[in-house]
Amino acid sequence: MGNAVTINAVTIYVPCDAAAVSVGADDVAAALEKEAKLRGIDINIVRNGSRGMLWLEPLVEVETDKGRTGNGRIAYGPVNPEDITSLFDASFLKGGDHKLAHGLTENIPYFANQERLTFARCGIIDPLDLSDYEAHGGLAGLHKAQAMSPDAIVDTVAKSGLRGRGGAGFPTGIKWKTALEAKVDQKYICANADEGDSGTFADRMLMEGDPFSLLEGMTIAGLAVGATIGYIYIRSEYPHAVKTMRRAVEIWQDADLLKDKVFTIHVRMGAGAYICGEETSMLESLEGKRGQVKVKPPIPAIEGLFGKPTIINNVLSLASVPIILDKGAKFYEDFGQGRSRGTQPFQLGGDIKRGGLVEKAFGVSLRELVEDFGGGTRSGKPVRTVQAGGPLGAYIPPSEFDVEMDYEKLAEAGAMLGHGGIVVFNQDVDMAKQARFAMKFCEVESCGKCTPCRIGSQRGKETLDKIITGQDVEDNLELLEDICELMTEGSLCAMGGLTPMPVRSAIKHFPKDFIGT
Amino acid sequence: MVKTVKAIGHTCAKYDGRPDALLEILHETQHEFGYLSDATLIEIADILNISRADIHGIVSFYDDFRREPQVGPCVKICRAEACQAVGGEALAKHVNDAGIDSHDVYCLGNCALGPAIMIDDKLHGRVDTKKLDTLLKDRT
Numbered sequence: 001m002g003n004a005v006t007i008n009a010v011t012i013y014v015p016c017d018a019a020a021v022s023v024g025a026d027d028v029a030a031a032l033e034k035e036a037k038l039r040g041i042d043i044n045i046v047r048n049g050s051r052g053m054l055w056l057e058p059l060v061e062v063e064t065d066k067g068r069t070g071n072g073r074i075a076y077g078p079v080n081p082e083d084i085t086s087l088f089d090a091s092f093l094k095g096g097d098h099k100l101a102h103g104l105t106e107n108i109p110y111f112a113n114q115e116r117l118t119f120a121r122c123g124i125i126d127p128l129d130l131s132d133y134e135a136h137g138g139l140a141g142l143h144k145a146q147a148m149s150p151d152a153i154v155d156t157v158a159k160s161g162l163r164g165r166g167g168a169g170f171p172t173g174i175k176w177k178t179a180l181e182a183k184v185d186q187k188y189i190c191a192n193a194d195e196g197d198s199g200t201f202a203d204r205m206l207m208e209g210d211p212f213s214l215l216e217g218m219t220i221a222g223l224a225v226g227a228t229i230g231y232i233y234i235r236s237e238y239p240h241a242v243k244t245m246r247r248a249v250e251i252w253q254d255a256d257l258l259k260d261k262v263f264t265i266h267v268r269m270g271a272g273a274y275i276c277g278e279e280t281s282m283l284e285s286l287e288g289k290r291g292q293v294k295v296k297p298p299i300p301a302i303e304g305l306f307g308k309p310t311i312i313n314n315v316l317s318l319a320s321v322p323i324i325l326d327k328g329a330k331f332y333e334d335f336g337q338g339r340s341r342g343t344q345p346f347q348l349g350g351d352i353k354r355g356g357l358v359e360k361a362f363g364v365s366l367r368e369l370v371e372d373f374g375g376g377t378r379s380g381k382p383v384r385t386v387q388a389g390g391p392l393g394a395y396i397p398p399s400e401f402d403v404e405m406d407y408e409k410l411a412e413a414g415a416m417l418g419h420g421g422i423v424v425f426n427q428d429v430d431m432a433k434q435a436r437f438a439m440k441f442c443e444v445e446s447c448g449k450c451t452p453c454r455i456g457s458q459r460g461k462e463t464l465d466k467i468i469t470g471q472d473v474e475d476n477l478e479l480l481e482d483i484c485e486l487m488t489e490g491s492l493c494a495m496g497g498l499t500p501m502p503v504r505s506a507i508k509h510f511p512k513d514f515i516g517t
Numbered sequence: 518m519v520k521t522v523k524a525i526g527h528t529c530a531k532y533d534g535r536p537d538a539l540l541e542i543l544h545e546t547q548h549e550f551g552y553l554s555d556a557t558l559i560e561i562a563d564i565l566n567i568s569r570a571d572i573h574g575i576v577s578f579y580d581d582f583r584r585e586p587q588v589g590p591c592v593k594i595c596r597a598e599a600c601q602a603v604g605g606e607a608l609a610k611h612v613n614d615a616g617i618d619s620h621d622v623y624c625l626g627n628c629a630l631g632p633a634i635m636i637d638d639k640l641h642g643r644v645d646t647k648k649l650d651t652l653l654k655d656r657t
Binding site for chain 1: 535536537538539540541543544574575578579580581582593595597598599600601602603622623624625626627628629630631633635638640641642643
């Protein structure tokens with residue numbers, strides 16, 4: 001299974017993840033190559049995914065003999081091309097000390113304190129090397145699933161307690177069982193990779209860093225419910241991920257892992273519509289239509305793509321399936337608390353010192369995420385609020401940061417988990433403007449099918465404009481609450497239905513921003 | 518026009534003329550010609566056997582599709598919350614004031630390294646006005 005590398009060449013990892021590239025990882029890789037050549041040193045650069053410690057990107061890792069594979073890497077970051085000469089001078093190829101050195105990557109507290117299940121391989125392997133994938137535990141879940149009956153696979157997923165990571169939190173096993181029981185000629189598996197929620201990037205990171213885990217999860221889902229065709233719907237704002245997934249699918253199909261069975265996967269790219277992350281809208285888009293939301297029922301698991309039973313799962317849900325099959329339902333269920341089992345990849349963004357991906361079992365507090373992992377704000381100003389769960393999620397003030405992050409506890413606090421995004425704002429934020437933005441975002445991205453969402457968001461924005469300019473504030477706040485109630489109760493999908501959540505939470509926790517001085 | 522018809526025919530054939538592949542066909546056509554002209558849309562509609570009204574409805578629904586040629590680089594500026602929290606609005610204002618043709622997008626998935634922009638499919642993080650000016654200068 002060994003890779004063809006020059007003997008004695010030191011292996012250096014430089015992420016190809018879009019976030020790392022956005023701050024110069026490609027330039028760093030080129031500079032490393034050039035400097036090594038100049039010095040006559042043999043190096044082997046592997047473009048891995050990101051470890052998720054994004055404030056350290058570009059993070060360069062050097063393989064040493066200090067531990068097992070993936071554990072013996074010494075981290076340097078954030079590295080700029082100008083740092084390369086001094087890194088060589090400091091013998092970084094032998095793990096030498098340098099002002100950018102952080103010791104063993106896996107000993108960095110941010111990384112060491114995580115519970116990585118879904119992201120176990122991300123940042124460790126070469127994303128497009130199937131043998132590297134297998135050497136790090138990949139395919140084990142698929143091999144077990146191949147020896148199981150469809151009922152047994154579905155049962156394992158159900159018992160693990162896995163719930164939809166896209167935001168709705170619907171039990172994955174129940175969805176699969178519904179599709180399994182449908183007796184028809186054709187079924188589909190759709191991976192929802194239309195990760196439109198601002199503040200979230202876990203799907204992107206996974207697709208760029210460990211794409212085979214998504215394909216393995218989809219293939220297992222196919223075996224479980226008897227589907228032979230899979231689609232991955234990726235948003236067009238993620239060109240890197242689209243490219244990596246397309247290549248990964250080719251490699252996966254060529255490997256012919258199912259032998260006598262067929263499961264064909266297609267990658268489809270969205271076209272800049274947030275609403276296509278809503279499952280019925282995504283199906284319309286996959287059929288080549290306007291991405292308009294449809295009334296449920298019928299639910300997609302019974303009548304989905306082209307009218308056939310379709311499993312639509314988020315990227316993270318599907319990518320969690322292989323480890324569940326490999327290590328068993330109980331292993332996965334042992335993480336988490338209450339009805340929220342397993343782990344959640346949280347994404348820390350906005351004004352945060354140590355932004356990135358933190359995978360933890362459900363139950364970690366928001367305070368631990370923002371303060372211990374995140375280290376407060378990047379700007380150094382005090383934290384005023386965080387928005388959890390994307391653009392439709394609630395604003396939460398620091399006084400409530402002790403909330404435990406799971407589906408139920410967040411709901412009790414009037415918030416939601418969403419796709420696990422956490423965006424930090426400092427004291428300069430004007431919450432009336434944030435509330436207005438929530439309405440504006442809904443106005444821009446509404447599919448237009450139902451009136452509460454299409455018109456409600458416009459009237460909501462106008463009403464907030466009046467409040468912001470001090471016109472009849474009390475009456476307009478009452479009117480705004482009316483609009484929020486109507487949108488919540490009357491909208492067809494979560495877009496209009498949840499837009500009031502950030503608006504109401506902003507008013508509740510920061511009333512002074514609305515009443516003025 | 519002959520070249521156009523041939524290229525579109527080729528693209529549609531790649532997808533067996535299936536109407537469900539319309540978004541892919543539109544993406545590829547736009548990539549090839551820079552934008553979606555009336556003539557190209559009519560040609561696609563004819564090949565896929567869908568109405569011109571349908572294809573207009575679809576093209577106008579999605580922000581990515583352009584009915585006019587793109588002048589200069591395609592600059593997408595993230596206007597979503599995570600970038601707002603780190604000065605994204607000031608960056609957007611700078612772009613606007615400079616008269617640069619840009620598109621507002623809501624999240625480029627670079628929320629820990631904002632403000633983020635994308636220039637012709639290349640993502641950039643921690644962008645301030647100085648870095649933006651350098652990037653755009655490099656493009657022209």
